[in-house]
Amino acid sequence: MKRNLLHILIAAALLQTACQKDLLEKGPLDAYTNESLWTSQAAATAALSGCYKDWETSFNIFYMDAVSDNSYSQWPWDNYQHLGNGTSSPADPQTVNKWDYTTIQRCNSFLENVDKVPMDEALKTRFKAEARFLRAYKYFNMSQLYGDVPLVIKTLTVQEANSVSRTPRADVRKFVADELTAVAQILPEKYEGSDVGRITKGAALSLKARMELYDKNYAACIDDCKKVMALGYSLYPSYTDLFRQAFKNNQEVILDVQYKANEKDNNNGDVGIMPSSSFGGWASLSPTQSLVDAYEMTNGKTIDDPASGYNDSNPFSNRDPRLAASIVYPGLKYENKFYDPISPKAADFYSEGNNSPTGYIEKKFTAFLSDYPDMWNTGLNIIVIRYAEILLTYAEAQIESGVIDNTVYAAIDAVRARAGMPLVDRTVYSDVTSLRNLIRRERRAELALEGLRWFDIQRWQIGTTVRSGTVYGTRLGTVDAVTGATVFTGDHVVADQRTFNPLRDYLWPVPQKERDINKNLAQNPGY
Structure with a gap:
């Protein structure tokens, strides 16, 4: 993934030979040449x-929420922590490089040569x-x-390759x-058998709708969402099982990354990065108190409503079921034991x-x-776009267009009802401002830890509010190992301190190594 532009946008003959042999893993290094590759349908x-x-990779999907207020990446060598706390720089070796033309070059080569076959x-x-879709996805x-x-x-x-310049984003x-x-x-619209997982009509329309929402092109977004909604997708009955192998x-x-244990490269399919040590994992990613409170x-x-019934001494009681489906919190039974990160000397104590x-x-x-005999070698597919996002995208585009009708409520209600939440109270959420607050909160709860929160922060321009200051975690106390009863007696733990410069941090720095090779690449403001 971390290849520079020179290595990627190299002469066609070299790439068409070397790249294809490497990524297809087809025996000896001289198995394909550019002349022999384009001679059969199988090739x-x-x-x-x-x-x-x-x-796309599961690693990218998992870690993108650490750039937001949803999650914290505790290991800097995973290359997302500095992006999350505002300390990344163009030359920082611990800033992930997504200035990546590998897939684009492969697609360009394919499109230039496949007509020979x-x-x-x-x-x-x-x-x-x-x-063309795969290339468009990377450019998006x-x-x-x-x-x-x-x-x-x-x-x-x-x-x-060494002299190409940056094209305006609008173009x-x-x-x-x-x-x-x-x-x-x-x-x-769909595939059968071994072709399941390939790019579909719904994937193309859904990615286009996502981009149109981000770019505030609401009329086009609504139109494309309606097209997707007519294709026969539906919400899976169980929110928890939706993400199971x-x-x-x-x-x-609608779109996912396909994995198969022991066959597809599982270096990107590992789920062991998430559980903590007593479960055999590394807790590389940690949800924040901010997400829990949402x-x-x-x-x-909401928990800040005096009429909500929220109790700070029993904070996880009577909460949106998606909380327990998405986050393991103190006192929750997980893998046949009650999770305890708050009692000193507990195996999962937060600081050890x-x-x-x-x-x-x-x-x-x-x-x-x-579900996984080996957490580091799984067949779990990683969802990139799913139908719930389309429903929420449609609702948001309608709200931002000032068109509040029954279809808006129906879209949000479908997502909430599947989760086990009450339908929208139309007396409370009856205008653009209140519905905007609702849809933003709903997106955060429904799509948490799926790699989309940063893009919402970016397009809503709320980084200064939500991604600066202290990153808090749970309060300390005790968890009864037999009953799971939790008593909180301490303050919230502190995981990180973050800064956010709105004149800089809505965009990532162009990697310095790319600019060292190509002097025509200008840097983003503030870096």
């Missing part, structure tokens, strides 16, 4: 599989649409994180929108070893560790 299929390799033309057209993500990025849609010589976004519109007309590829999944009470009121420094551990994707 074209293998080349397209190379485009799919690492187009004698194969079924309809299948070839679909293959090209899949590659990079333009979201860095703003202006070089828009490269052909293989480049070394000289070209990159137009390219992505045009590509997604085009491929949505080509891609099938046994129930993957269910009717709510969940409503079961009566639909590989334990969570906030006292909370991620449960989403790891609700049942027994």
